[in-house]
Amino acid sequence: MNSASEPSAVTALPFWVSHEEGTDEEGDSMGLFGRRDEEPRLRSVPLGPLRKNLAAAVDALQEIFGEAAARGGALPLREAHLSVQVTASGGVQFIGGAQAQRSHGIVLVFKQ
Numbered sequence: 001m002n003s004a005s006e007p008s009a010v011t012a013l014p015f016w017v018s019h020e021e022g023t024d025e026e027g028d029s030m031g032l033f034g035r036r037d038e039e040p041r042l043r044s045v046p047l048g049p050l051r052k053n054l055a056a057a058v059d060a061l062q063e064i065f066g067e068a069a070a071r072g073g074a075l076p077l078r079e080a081h082l083s084v085q086v087t088a089s090g091g092v093q094f095i096g097g098a099q100a101q102r103s104h105g106i107v108l109v110f111k112q
Contacts (some may be wrong), residue, residue, distance in 0.1 A: 005062045012044035017088045051092030055082065058108070065110055080110045 017040060061082065069077045083095040083105040095105045 010047060012046050013050070014042050015045045015086050015088070016040040017043045017045075017086075043088045045086055045088060046090045050086060050092070051090075053090060053092040054084075057094075061108075061110065069112060076111045082108050082110075084108060 061080075062080050065077060065080055071077075084107075085093045085105045088095060
């Protein structure tokens with residue numbers, strides 16, 4: 001098992017993605033179960049872009065949540081749940097609204 005200081009030999013992770021019409025094979029529109037009528041495929045998602053994009057998204061969210069929590073009030077922000085979708089090229093897309101009810105994704109939980 002690798003320690004935290006040793007680099008991982010893994011360069012990609014398998015994700016189930018679906019191809020959306022009008023995009024190329026490597027396009028960012030390929031995400032986790034994008035549409036119900038699309039047949040999902042197992043794809044290798046590169047860890048470099050995924051690591052970079054997920055870190056940037058988490059950093060931005062922590063800043064936003066910090067500002068919201070600083071507002072205080074009678075009902076302060078103590079916890080936030082967000083779903084993200086990973087694209088075939090390692091991108092990160094937030095899932096919201098009606099799409100969250102029909103999509104699968106990774107749930108990020110931020111607690112105070």
